[in-house]
Amino acid sequence: MRFIDEAKIKISAGRGGPGCVSFRRETFAPRGGPDGGEGGNGGDLILVASTNLTTLQDFRFRREYRAGNGEHGSSTNKSGRAGEDIELKVPVGTIVRNAESGEVLFEFMENGQSWIACKGGRGGKGNSHFVTSTFQAPRFAQPGEEGEFREITLELKLLADAAIIGFPNAGKSTLISRISAARPKIADYAFTTLTPNLGVVSMPNYQSFVVADIPGLIEGAHRGMGLGHRFLKHIERTRVFIHLMDGTKLLEDVTKPGDLQTNIDNAVEQVVERYKTIRNELGLFNEALLHKPEIVALNKVDLFESDPEIVERARLTLRRRLASLRGTHPIGDEPYILSGVSGRGIPELLQAVFGQIQEGWEADERSRKGSHVEIKMPDDEGLY
Ligand SMILES: Nc1nc2c(ncn2[C@@H]2O[C@H](COP(=O)(O)OP(=O)(O)OP(=O)(O)O)[C@@H](O)[C@H]2O)c(=O)[nH]1
Ligand SMILES: [Mg+2]
Incomplete structure (x- = not known):
């Protein structure tokens, strides 16, 4: 196995799903109120330290990682499904830096330690959320937020006594x-x-x-x-x-x-x-x-x-x-x-x-x- 102790990768969290614009339409409620549900949250991109790894070689071939997007909200106030989180395993002893500035963002010193490197975007609110006493039929909903994006370098320093x-x-x-x-x-x-x-x-x-x-x-x-x-x-x-x-x-x-x-x-x-x-x-x-x-x-x-x-x-x-x-x-x-x-x-x-x-x-x-x-x-x- 090759010993790789540096890697530069692009990581992003998932986008939040958009909220839904919908109105209740049922046989006995022809003019039902708004019932658009909210979009699901975007998945987080999480780094986790593991003693099972001793090199950063997994990052040599794949350089971009993206967590799952949240899904649309839907009618009857149903929320969209949340985007899937991605967990990237790194060896204990890995230092994470902002690729551009070189600033240290996190250091993994223990097995199992985890850090949310990119937070998923929040899902947008559905139109039912915007109802007020004077505004009964909003025809809009919120779009989902973008997930965080970063370009990072991973640097491994062995943790030997x-x-x-x-x-x-x-x-x-x-x-x-x-x-x-x-x-x-x-x-x-x-x-x-x-x-x-x-x-x-x-x-x-x-x-x-x-x-x-x-x-x-x-x-x-x-x-x-x-x-x-x-x-x-x-x-x-x-x-x-x-x-x-x-x-x-x-x-x-x-x-x-x-x-x-x-x-x-x-x-x-x-x-x-x-x-x-x-x-x-x-x-x-x-x-x-x-x-x-x-x-x-x-x-x-x-x-x-x-x-x-x-x-x-x-x-x-x-x-x-x-x-x-x-x-x-x-x-x-x-x-x-x-x-x-x-x-x-x-x-x-x-x-x-x-x-x-x-x-x-x-x-x-x-x-x-x-x-x-x-x-x-x-x-x-x-x-x-
Ligand atoms: N007689 C004797 N030979 C040794 C001893 N330790 C290592 N050797 C021999 O010295 C040579 C080099 O040993 P290595 O353990 O590969 O040395 P190294 O320091 O790891 O070498 P590099 O990886 O090239 O830096 C080998 O032929 C070994 O068999 C020892 O205690 N006694
Ligand atoms: Mg040797």
Whole structure:
């Protein structure tokens, strides 16, 4: 399935049905009064968020949607039938904008949330409505109102709690397939992943969070190099990044002849350079991304499983180097040691990630409570 995250569509509600002009004509009431009923209301055009959708691709082929028109009113004061509503499903995380001005009209943040994007026109009143004591036989009725019309753009930003980021080939897709039911393609070439993948990670006590595997980022991503640019916006709403560093190069370097620590220092330096490249791209895309919690992990350590000393030395060196960059990111100086293949370090990583997510949830809760004003009501005795 293609991942479509933008669409421009024209939507309109239904027109109200016209009111009816009619007079009662019956055998024993030859000059009966007006009995024209009102027209039915036009249908509404409603957008509804659904977690079953993950892209806006349904809107790629069809770009115009119109709810049903209300029907004419008829004699004997019968109202016309209302026009049918149309419900368009959009993925959770969709932002609706006025196509012309760019103004945000609505944001869908929860499953099942709905918004009437275009209100149907009201049905016109029939002639019976206009009868007064001095005006007994109106020969007119009201036309139905036009329904609302809008041209809108839909923009999808994934609502994941955590995003896995890193250079191409860092092992992001391998990790998401290990920790969730997502099964993206995995291969040993760059840009295997072309669109983000979402997965749900189960935690103890029936808790869970949503993680996104983002296509690889490279230098210039913020300008559109590689695939990064199009997908960077999807990480804007996540609470925490899992920044994966590929340990393969480290293995190559430490097995070279020469002093082991010098080799490790050099190898770690290269890992850190790549790390800085990605941080730089994040900041150039949106400065706010630099202030999000980030958990750093040195991946593919199964490659040197046979030599625990190398792993530990690499970890300490990396830790020291990241600490020296402190200030550019909040908690990145404690690198995790990881293998998406053997599973090493995954429980600890998930614990740390979930801890950050929970902190974010709690902060949201506090700010919700903060804006809540409690109004005291007198008790039975009228006392406060
Ligand atoms: N030894 C080892 N290899 C790994 C590990 N994780 C991933 N790989 C390999 O690294 C290669 C890239 O893995 P992917 O999971 O596709 O990497 P990615 O980061 O999603 O790559 P892109 O989608 O291209 O950005 C594959 O050949 C994987 O088998 C790991 O923990 N250990
Ligand atoms: Mg991938």
